[in-house]
Amino acid sequence: MTYFIDRRPNAKHKSAVNRQRFLERYRKHIKRSVEEAVNRRSITDMERGEKISIPAKDISEPVFQHGPGGARNIVSPGNKEFVAGDKIRRPSGQGGGSGAGEGGASNQGEGTDEFAFTLSREEFLEFVFDGLELPHLQRKPLKSLEEVKMVRAGLSRDGVPSRISITRSMREAYARRIAMRAPIKRALKEAQEALEAEERKDSVLRNPTRIIELQAEIERLEKRIAGVPFIDTYDLRYHQLSAQPQPSNQAVMFCVMDVSGSMTQNHKDIAKRFFLLLYLFLEKHYEKVELVFVRHHTAAREVSEEEFFYSRETGGTIVSSALNLVNTIIEKRYPVGQWNLYVAQASDGDNWDDDSNICRDLLIKQLMPQLQYYAYVEITPHDHQSLWHEYESVVKQFPERFAMRQIVEAGDIYPVFRELFKRRLSQSS
Amino acid sequence: MSATRKRKPIATGSDWNFSMLERFDAELARLADEYRLDSYPNQIEVITTEQMMDAYASVGMPVGYHHWSFGKQFLAVEGAYKRGQMGLAYELVINSDPCIAYLMEENTLMMQVLVMAHACYGHNSFFKGNYLFRTWTDASSIVDYLVFARKYIAQCEERHGVQAVEQLLDACHALQNYGVDRYKRPSPISAEEESKRQDEREAYLQTQVNMLWRTIPESPAGISPLPGSLHSDDDPLGLHSGGLYPSEPQENLLYFIEKNAPLLAPWQREIVRIVRKLAQYFYPQRQTQVMNEGWACFWHYTLMNRLYDDGNVDEGLMLEFLQSHAAVINQPAFDSPHFSGINPYALGFAIFMDIKRICEAPTDEDREWFPDIAGTPWRETLEFAMRNFKDESFIQQFLSPKVMRDHKLFLVVDDDQVETLEVAAIHNEQGYRQVREALATQYALSVREPNIQVVEAAIRGDRSLTLHHVQDSRRPLGRTVYPVIRHLQQLWGFPVHLISMEEGRVTRRFHWPVEDENSVS
Numbered sequence: 001m002t003y004f005i006d007r008r009p010n011a012k013h014k015s016a017v018n019r020q021r022f023l024e025r026y027r028k029h030i031k032r033s034v035e036e037a038v039n040r041r042s043i044t045d046m047e048r049g050e051k052i053s054i055p056a057k058d059i060s061e062p063v064f065q066h067g068p069g070g071a072r073n074i075v076s077p078g079n080k081e082f083v084a085g086d087k088i089r090r091p092s093g094q095g096g097g098s099g100a101g102e103g104g105a106s107n108q109g110e111g112t113d114e115f116a117f118t119l120s121r122e123e124f125l126e127f128v129f130d131g132l133e134l135p136h137l138q139r140k141p142l143k144s145l146e147e148v149k150m151v152r153a154g155l156s157r158d159g160v161p162s163r164i165s166i167t168r169s170m171r172e173a174y175a176r177r178i179a180m181r182a183p184i185k186r187a188l189k190e191a192q193e194a195l196e197a198e199e200r201k202d203s204v205l206r207n208p209t210r211i212i213e214l215q216a217e218i219e220r221l222e223k224r225i226a227g228v229p230f231i232d233t234y235d236l237r238y239h240q241l242s243a244q245p246q247p248s249n250q251a252v253m254f255c256v257m258d259v260s261g262s263m264t265q266n267h268k269d270i271a272k273r274f275f276l277l278l279y280l281f282l283e284k285h286y287e288k289v290e291l292v293f294v295r296h297h298t299a300a301r302e303v304s305e306e307e308f309f310y311s312r313e314t315g316g317t318i319v320s321s322a323l324n325l326v327n328t329i330i331e332k333r334y335p336v337g338q339w340n341l342y343v344a345q346a347s348d349g350d351n352w353d354d355d356s357n358i359c360r361d362l363l364i365k366q367l368m369p370q371l372q373y374y375a376y377v378e379i380t381p382h383d384h385q386s387l388w389h390e391y392e393s394v395v396k397q398f399p400e401r402f403a404m405r406q407i408v409e410a411g412d413i414y415p416v417f418r419e420l421f422k423r424r425l426s427q428s429s
Numbered sequence: 430m431s432a433t434r435k436r437k438p439i440a441t442g443s444d445w446n447f448s449m450l451e452r453f454d455a456e457l458a459r460l461a462d463e464y465r466l467d468s469y470p471n472q473i474e475v476i477t478t479e480q481m482m483d484a485y486a487s488v489g490m491p492v493g494y495h496h497w498s499f500g501k502q503f504l505a506v507e508g509a510y511k512r513g514q515m516g517l518a519y520e521l522v523i524n525s526d527p528c529i530a531y532l533m534e535e536n537t538l539m540m541q542v543l544v545m546a547h548a549c550y551g552h553n554s555f556f557k558g559n560y561l562f563r564t565w566t567d568a569s570s571i572v573d574y575l576v577f578a579r580k581y582i583a584q585c586e587e588r589h590g591v592q593a594v595e596q597l598l599d600a601c602h603a604l605q606n607y608g609v610d611r612y613k614r615p616s617p618i619s620a621e622e623e624s625k626r627q628d629e630r631e632a633y634l635q636t637q638v639n640m641l642w643r644t645i646p647e648s649p650a651g652i653s654p655l656p657g658s659l660h661s662d663d664d665p666l667g668l669h670s671g672g673l674y675p676s677e678p679q680e681n682l683l684y685f686i687e688k689n690a691p692l693l694a695p696w697q698r699e700i701v702r703i704v705r706k707l708a709q710y711f712y713p714q715r716q717t718q719v720m721n722e723g724w725a726c727f728w729h730y731t732l733m734n735r736l737y738d739d740g741n742v743d744e745g746l747m748l749e750f751l752q753s754h755a756a757v758i759n760q761p762a763f764d765s766p767h768f769s770g771i772n773p774y775a776l777g778f779a780i781f782m783d784i785k786r787i788c789e790a791p792t793d794e795d796r797e798w799f800p801d802i803a804g805t806p807w808r809e810t811l812e813f814a815m816r817n818f819k820d821e822s823f824i825q826q827f828l829s830p831k832v833m834r835d836h837k838l839f840l841v842v843d844d845d846q847v848e849t850l851e852v853a854a855i856h857n858e859q860g861y862r863q864v865r866e867a868l869a870t871q872y873a874l875s876v877r878e879p880n881i882q883v884v885e886a887a888i889r890g891d892r893s894l895t896l897h898h899v900q901d902s903r904r905p906l907g908r909t910v911y912p913v914i915r916h917l918q919q920l921w922g923f924p925v926h927l928i929s930m931e932e933g934r935v936t937r938r939f940h941w942p943v944e945d946e947n948s949v950s
Binding site: 001002003004005006007008010013014015017018019020021022023024025059060061062063064065066067068069070071072073074075076077078079080082083084085086087088089090115116117118 | 447450451454458470471472473474475476477479480482483486487495496497498499500501503504505507508511527531534549591595599602603604605606607760761762763764765768771836837838839840841842843844845846848849850851852853854855856857859860864867868870871878879881900901902903904905906907908909910912913916
């Protein structure tokens, strides 16, 4: 007796719990690998899983087994030239060396040093933001700067020659030609019939004058038909364009970071998480996100991502140099109408005293009116310095669009981010 | 295959549907009946690739409790599969009543028919007929028991935390190969009774343990002091005269733990029991790999050929089958890069085919080697061989000189005290018996796994547990011994000593927690 059951519709992922248990158990190993991956990868390259290797000995499930040594008998297939009593040099490499060491005794492959598997994208991000509780990222309508885009909107009778719609114009011409020729053709037909009737008459009864008249009439009508123009200005149709407001679907994110001597690699790693988070968020909202990396000590420079995070420089700190540079770049490359502009700044709070109020003015007067959002994180366990206090007055002016936070360790990043996210939510609803 | 074709093939091509499978199954059932194959009813489940990987990860158990090691297994299978390093097995079959067999939806029609012949009639009849399965497993209750185990362990996780349960399972898994009774028949498991009697048993077990560990020592009546066990000078009051506990060495470590570990909570004993019961369930499979696969291959080969002879399948399907069959029973030579030990499918298939040959067309050699079976009806002889042996004794009984010649088997002695390996015997007149003996031994679990037994629990002393490893041919324990006795110590709760002995001499001592003495040796 046999029953057939189609189990295919059943739930997949029966092993999901076990998989989670495994990841949980080797959290430390996996986290280390993920951290290495984050440091190695570019910010724009976080949206994929990661191959993780764990030393096999760390995850083995031990059972009692025989170690190498002692005497053992091994039966193997495929003898070609051996006869009883032959001595064979021991193959180099202990353990399973004879190739038949395992014999039929074990079918479990052993001896691989690494246990490798792949984290899915979600699992990877979960480890990246371990403890940060990555919010549920969704595409939400953001308030965007309006940009006008010309779109085709029907046809019109006048326009420039480059926008002529050939098909439509030809169709109009064809209709006009039919319409204009029809009455002439009808008259022509009548005249021809009359002429034929006249010519069919007996030669005695024919009216020669009438024939000449009709022939002249036919000639005149044929001329008129030929005279109907193939195309007329009257036929021409032009594509019409109308101006439509278009939300911009591209954004640029400026990463601004202080690279003066006081910023350690640890500070930079925290900053990287922060930039990454904002990037992931923006990527959900815009079709295209560009990144601009601006680093500064006493002078600011636009650099590659690699250089941004990993090269070291020393020197003092003048924040306004970076803000000026951002402003210049916006003017040159990212016209406000077409781009949503975001700036994320990370610093340890150091700045030349005289410079902080310059920064404030620069922000209030020049930058903030153009920006969607400005997020500032100060990575320091110490007291605030002048820059923080000056920025506080910026917050007062732009409470909607300027956020600042102090961060001591990676776990503090999320609240800053949540602030941005929450605000947007309430605004859009 | 020259039989007259009288019928049209049931189906051709590589696509299949359920009605085709049903018609093929009916035909296979008819043939199996003709061959008097006795099997459980079949429950054939069609599953996806991913479900197959799930099934793999839980060692084929249709329901399993949760544990990270199954997740690891899943990741390993998934990784290897995605990298294209391995194909999934085409089938998986579970020793249960009804016998559950999985078919993957990606399989071709030929493959589905082959799997049905192999699993649903081959393995199935083996499960039902072989004495080990009959004695040690209860096919009718295993699925219920698995459900019970899963529920119980989930409850424990809720009550005592995932981590506590996980650690306990880790320890039990490390010892699960030592959780089987090798010689006496276990009582059949029944999920219903298990849960019904569970509370009762918890209470009962605890009283047993309490009896054993009560603090006021009292010489139990009936146990006479062992002669000379301890000098009366050391123990004038005879407090230690109760003899050793246990009175005989115990080979079922998990059973001993479940009944005797002093500090385990009742739920912990229950989990030890679950792991032990499942290990017991899988025990016959570990001992009948060659026979089980050989039997299934023999029958898929026989049945597929019958389908063809009767005109139920066409040449195209048959060619596809033969190619697949040849791959399954391929045995690379020891020096081939593809060699990974002896292929149990190949060896088992060869032996069963050879038994049939010996029955039908015995040579003089066969008459000399197998006077009992040469010329007998093959079907009865095959049934006898399937029912009454395990790999070790099956090879010892039925491996014929012809199969040894065909496989060119040879025996190498690897002794670490000798500089070279020595070829002790090959497939010739002088070597047959020695090769066969050695191959049979190679499949004996008692040789494959170190022989370890509990010899003493110091119930009147420091409560330490002493085990003996009976060493053979100077083969030492592998490096995993420390992690394993650490797990054992966690279960036992007090120090654990493991002593390797060979011919009455102590060769090595292992202790957990590690003692100083050890670092010296």
